[in-house]
Amino acid sequence: MSDQGFSFTQAQLAEIATDILKHAKQGGASACETDVSEGFGQSVAVRRSEVDTIEYNRDKGVGVTVYLGQQRGYASTSDFSKKALQATVDAALSIARFTAPDPCAGLADAALMARAQDMPDLDLFHPWKIDIDTAIELARRCEDAAFAVSPKIRNSEGANTSIQQSHFVSANSHGFLGGYATTRHGLSCSVIAGDSDDSDDSDGMQREFWYDSRRDPAELMAAEEIGRIAGERAIARLGARQIRTCEVPVIFEAPLAVSLLGNFTQAVSGGSLYRKSSFLLDSLGQSVFSPVVSISERPHLKKAFGSSPFDSDGVATRDREVVIDGVLQGYFLSAYSARKLGMQTTANAGGSHNLRVKPGAQDLAGLIRQMDRGLLVTELLGHGVNYVTGDYSRGAAGFWVEKGRIKHAVEEVTIAGNLRDMFRGIVAVGNDALPRGAKMCGSLLIDNMKVAGR
Incomplete structure (x- = not known):
């Protein structure tokens, strides 16, 4: 086992990847690409100061894609023995032989592959070397801080300490080989507030949570801060009620605003575009x-969750402006989807890399004052998004705002609109x-949406 806790070193993963490419070539493949990965972690959950669960995970896997001209086959395994790896390559070759040719299939262009000089150290690996007792204590401190907010915090759904680390190597027949290690750690807390002294009385109870997640555990919010925020958010939700159906401005709180950014990314991704489902x-x-909206992609930010020197095709990533002053500058394309559309890849095989919406001048309180009257949404329910039409309808909860101030909590409403109108109706960005997360x-603040209540 390596000194980083992995069972395999990076060099060993690279050797496995190289052997796979050699075997694929010997088997008649015109091209091959592979990913070899390993990861492990632990999660501790505490509820009402008692240890609820302790979970460990350790995974490894190999994925192999082979090409026979424009015929493609894929197979995978979690067995790293030479015999199993060869059998996996042979299975992929067999699948390819019985697959219809696809004129868009194949590796990305060799000239686009990331090179050693394109692979800076992005500082993505920060192991959190704490034992189980320390992880339990952190979760307890987090939950205790939530209960300390008010006697009205009646119950807990638990606090959690999570530690994850992984590494991988990708390689293909163009001579590309790259990989690195990453970590992701987190603390979270979820509690229930109520006016009743009976913690089993669900009437008027409100649940809320808060969490933080980072590559580097040294940058995590303090456990007490996370618990305090979770408790305060739960207390603020007490007395929630429905409102009458209306059409008003709506604010999506920052944790939810990223979901709209995700909706946009889905709508302008290659798969949706070439299928004409956007x-x-x-x-x-x-x-x-x-x-007022400008969106950038920054793949090389240190310690960020979406950082990578190359995409899943091995194509070198680069900074770019996706939206400038509301105008769309580029799609999110892999080598395959780019060929389907007759375009060039944007190095987005596997997804986007650190999307950042340019912030405005105001914080949330400033946006609330600017809105004057409307709905602040802090929770979304359901998945009511139609990407073909853009129609948007989701259950919501949050706060009613009058004269630039929060008046009372709101629950059991539905917000509805069309994403095309919602995007164009963004008045301000906080x-x-x-x-x-990988999206920030x-x-x-959106100028107008329908809010369906009582």
Whole structure:
């Protein structure tokens, strides 16, 4: 076992990948690409100061894609023995022989492959060397801080300490070989508030949570801070009620605003575009957002969750502007989807890399004052998004705002609109983005949505 806790070193993963490429070539493959990975972690959950669960995970896997001209086959295994690896390559070759040719199949262009000089150290690996007792104590401190907020915190759904680390190597027949190690750690807390002294009385109870997640555990919020925020959010939800159906401005709080960024990414990704299943077809060069919105992609940010020197095709990543003043500058394309569309890959095989929405001048309180009257959404329920039409309808909860101030909590409402109109109706972007994911966006103020209540 390596000194980083892995069962295999990076050099050993690279050797496995190289052997796979050799065997595929010997088997008649015109090209091959492979990913070899290993990861492990632990998670500790505490509920009402008692240890609820302790979980460990350790996984490894190999994925092999072979090409016989334009015929493609894929197979995978979790067995790293030479015999199993050869059998996996042979299985992929067998599948390819019985697959219809696809004129768009094949590796990305060799000239686009990331090279050694394109692979800076992005500082993504920060092991958290704490024992189980320390992890349990952190979770307890987090939960205790939530209960300390108010006697109205009646119950807990638990606090959690999570530690994960992994590494991988990708390689293909163009001579590309690259890989690195990553970590992801987190603390979370979920509690229940109520006005009743009976913790089993569900009437009027409100659940809320908070969490933080980072590559580097030294940058995690303090356990007590996470618990305090979870408790305060739960207390703020007490007295929630429905409102009458209306059409008003809506603010998506920062943790939820990133879901709209995800909706946009899905709509302008290659798979949706070449299948013609997107409401943003043929939107390149057009205004898809209001002019206050600009979105950048920054793949090389240190310690960020979406950072990578190359995509899943091995193509070198680069900084780019996806949206400038509301105008769409580029799609999210892999080598395959780019060929389907007659375009060039944007190095987004496997997804986007650190999307950042340019922040505005105001924090959430400022957006609330600017909205004056409307709904602040802090929770979304369901998955009511139609990417073909852009229609959007989801259950929601949050707070009713009057005269620029929160008046009372709101529950059991539905917000509805069309994503095309919602994107163009963004009035302001907050400066309160949270650095706990691969997408960062401050709270968003949208000029008008339908809120269905009583």
